[in-house]
Amino acid sequence: MSGDELCFLGAAELGRRMARREVSPVEVAAAMLARIERLDPALNGFLLVTEERALAEAREAEREIAAGGARGPLHGVPLALKDIFDTAGLRTTAGSRILADHVPARDATVVARLRAAGLVLLGKTNMHEFAYGVTNDNPHYGPSRNPWDRERSTGGSSGGSGAALAAGLCHVSLGTDTGGSIRIPAGACGVVGLKPTFGRVSRRGVWPLSWSLDTVGPMARSVEDAALLLNAIAGPDPEDEWCAARPAEDFTRDLERGLRGLAMGVPREWFFDGLDPDVEAAVRAAIGVLEREGACRVAASLPHVPEAHTAAHAMLAAEASAFHEPWLRERPEDYGADVRRALELGHLVSGVDYVNARRMQSVVRAEFLAALREADVLVAPTLPCAPLRVGEAASREPAVAWNRLVTPLNLAGLPAISVPCGLDRAGLPVGLQIVGRPFDEATVLRAARAFERATDWHARRPAL
Amino acid sequence: MTGKPEIPEDHIIALARRRGLALDPERAAALRPLAESLLGRLARFAEILPREAAPPPLGLFEDREP
Numbered sequence: 319m320s321g322d323e324l325c326f327l328g329a330a331e332l333g334r335r336m337a338r339r340e341v342s343p344v345e346v347a348a349a350m351l352a353r354i355e356r357l358d359p360a361l362n363g364f365l366l367v368t369e370e371r372a373l374a375e376a377r378e379a380e381r382e383i384a385a386g387g388a389r390g391p392l393h394g395v396p397l398a399l400k401d402i403f404d405t406a407g408l409r410t411t412a413g414s415r416i417l418a419d420h421v422p423a424r425d426a427t428v429v430a431r432l433r434a435a436g437l438v439l440l441g442k443t444n445m446h447e448f449a450y451g452v453t454n455d456n457p458h459y460g461p462s463r464n465p466w467d468r469e470r471s472t473g474g475s476s477g478g479s480g481a482a483l484a485a486g487l488c489h490v491s492l493g494t495d496t497g498g499s500i501r502i503p504a505g506a507c508g509v510v511g512l513k514p515t516f517g518r519v520s521r522r523g524v525w526p527l528s529w530s531l532d533t534v535g536p537m538a539r540s541v542e543d544a545a546l547l548l549n550a551i552a553g554p555d556p557e558d559e560w561c562a563a564r565p566a567e568d569f570t571r572d573l574e575r576g577l578r579g580l581a582m583g584v585p586r587e588w589f590f591d592g593l594d595p596d597v598e599a600a601v602r603a604a605i606g607v608l609e610r611e612g613a614c615r616v617a618a619s620l621p622h623v624p625e626a627h628t629a630a631h632a633m634l635a636a637e638a639s640a641f642h643e644p645w646l647r648e649r650p651e652d653y654g655a656d657v658r659r660a661l662e663l664g665h666l667v668s669g670v671d672y673v674n675a676r677r678m679q680s681v682v683r684a685e686f687l688a689a690l691r692e693a694d695v696l697v698a699p700t701l702p703c704a705p706l707r708v709g710e711a712a713s714r715e716p717a718v719a720w721n722r723l724v725t726p727l728n729l730a731g732l733p734a735i736s737v738p739c740g741l742d743r744a745g746l747p748v749g750l751q752i753v754g755r756p757f758d759e760a761t762v763l764r765a766a767r768a769f770e771r772a773t774d775w776h777a778r779r780p781a782l
Numbered sequence: 783m784t785g786k787p788e789i790p791e792d793h794i795i796a797l798a799r800r801r802g803l804a805l806d807p808e809r810a811a812a813l814r815p816l817a818e819s820l821l822g823r824l825a826r827f828a829e830i831l832p833r834e835a836a837p838p839p840l841g842l843f844e845d846r847e848p
Contacts, residue, residue, distance in 0.1 A: 515843060622830070625827070628820070628823040629827075635820070659812060659816065662813055663813060665798050665801045665803045666820075667820070667824070671821070671827075673837060674824065675827070677831050678830075678835070680835050681835050714816065714819065714820070731843060756843040757843065
């Protein structure tokens, strides 16, 4: 198997081969590092490549597997982390100038869990500054570029992870999603991204954007790989009081169950308004595939969902501004122009505005939960149109905002995945979003896997 | 209220100052369209929200499955 073939092998399959000692973790890590060196200068997906450490971890994995078998299904598999997760002894910038020299003493809980599972860290990925934006046009470290078209944005804020996965520069990655920041780059880069239920995954050691909306989740090139990564990170954390007490589960358990008997809700409002025609055609075709695979289609009504974007924006703006207030006063020039403006805007949101936004969160959440009493999952596009051009501003106006189809699920706190479901006429990826009930990631993954099994969109690769 | 409210720049500067943030007129001007849009949309919530709507509990879903 060539080095490039190893780089695109699924993480689950790679882990199986490593456990059987058919593939060497050191050989794979070396191939990944060589590929990063060759391709990443044009993509800018990585802010930090941890070459020596990756090779040392790979050698340790190889030795352990030879001595006593694999720790688990991802032992020895290469990983890239969004640069928002604290990594002990490794610079963690959150994509900012303000944290340019920040070297944490401790790993974030999720990083510690991935280390315990034996993954090999290749480096830290580029992101929108402090995760406060959806383009990944980072003024301090440069924009990440979409492997499908380098003039296009990867989306953000976990855009470096999207680029790295699409280009075969890592096998799995971890992102954060406050207003769509996992699903947007997953959709724009043609990979899989799962925002878990709010509270499912610990956020200790993750730089906050909005305490009420932030989530941590897996990004991968297949649904199985995303499920395995979620297995490794989910579960209670006594050091994070926002983290649910629910025990960890095996999220791969239902992957091959198929869709027979599954009720699939298609929203009447908002999610299909004003779409690019190619996006609409691809998503409606995907819904047809799910029906042919056995899902039963039902209508879903979400009348207040047009207000969700505004409510989430107000909460995010106020909470981000509260967190950043000391830095914004002392060193405002160290922020990029868009993030500084957004942080200033948050100061104008009043207490009444904030509470009304939280009240709207209850209304929107209740509507989603009512729809999910009739349906097991809801389906919708991830993005309304093709990836933006690098430097093109993403509007904050809800009717046309690039994140308008993903942010409502942050407000509702529900699990939602984006899987590749087509290419537009310019050859750019289109994403299908599948939403589930609280803590029912297993059904979301089951539906996504059934779609993946019936199509080959996940296997398409950009020409690099 | 349905249209965007007009928020004069000096009002934005005064509002920010009350909340501890110094803005010069240039920055206030850059902020104005964003503020008019967001605050205008938020102003509608008072009309749209059901009177009985309360904020959700902290954990959102813990031990409260649908």
